[in-house]
Amino acid sequence: MEVPGRRPLPELKDLPLGKGDPPFSAWGLWENTQLGSLNYLTDEVVLATARDEFRTGIRVGLNLPVDFISPALLGRVGFSKNIHNKAPRVINDDIITFNTQCSSQWDSFRHFAYQAEKKVTQDDIHSDPCSTINGLDAWSAKGIAGRGILIDYVDWAHERGIQYDALTNHPIPVDHVKEIISEKNITIRQGDILFMRTGYVQAYAKLTELEREDLSKRRGSPGLGQGRETTEWLWKSQFAAVVADSVAFECSRESFLPRPLTSGIAF
Structure with missing residues (x-):
């Protein structure tokens, strides 16, 4: 399914589109480059999803408590909350700090x-404290809402x-x-959000405090295996975004392939 008014999706082998652009980048494919593949989530796609998919009004939160992973992984700053007591009045302010x-x-x-x-440098991002280059600002303007498909691996x-x-x-x-x-008769539509359940959170919840401390110092987690075939499939499927319940959507290791999609962790 092609979106009206958009350029046909090029083959992965034909990327990049611009001379001198990084390998497999798709800069120039969409009008709003800050959105990347979230450009698939047009008003028409979201409206069709709401019309065709909603069956109940039940809402399910997919995010973990911000203090669930403790200590934070790979030396990152963990979650901290201070409740500021403004006595004698019964007023309290929550002061929260976290990575x-x-x-x-x-x-x-x-992020990566x-x-x-080095098309975007650290100086591009850090020279201006209010820099929005490649940040979440464009995403948060409308939020991310669409049709999700779950792969319960x-x-x-x-x-x-x-x-x-x-x-x-x-x-x-x-x-x-x-x-x-x-096997599950899942139909992939342009603009779908792919969810991968790997079991990381379920396993993490069973760890002792000492085991969590040890894990925080180690790299490695399950995820979609990296490789040309995987990248081809993701690109052709035209997902708007990909998420997983593990440290990264792709299998966590030292080397990473370029990712043409937005990605996140749903935990």
Whole structure:
């Protein structure tokens, strides 16, 4: 399905669109580059989703408590709350400090840039305290609302006797994701938000305090396996965004492939 008024989606092999742009970047494909693939979430797409998908008025929060991951991972600053007592009147102010990476969050484009090309530099972002370059400002203007599809890899793997440690590096093959989509008769639509359940949060909740302390110093978590085939599939599926219940949507390891989509952690 193509969106009226938009350029046809180029093949991944034809990226980048502009001479001198970083590998696999799609700059110039959409009018609002700050939105990236969130451009798929047009008013028409969101309206159709609300009209066709809503069955009840039940609302479900997908975000973790901001103090759930404790201590914060990889040396980050954790959550801190101070309740300011304004006695003698019964008035209290909550003073909260935390790194946005310490719990559920969306990764903005400024979080992890093209490292070698340096099209956006640290100076571009930090020279102005009010800089909005590649931040969340464009996203928050309308918020993110759309049709979500859930890939429950945990249950699917359990049914097939696939054993893995949900707190360590475990690449989920894209072929397994395709199998789940086929078995569950899921239809992917342009602008869908892909949710991946890996089991990380469920496993983390069972850890002791000492085990959490040890985990906070280690890198590695389950996620979609990286590779050309995975990137091709994500690109062709035209997801508006991808999220997961683990440290990163993709399998966490030292090297990362360029990501053409917005991504976040739904936990």
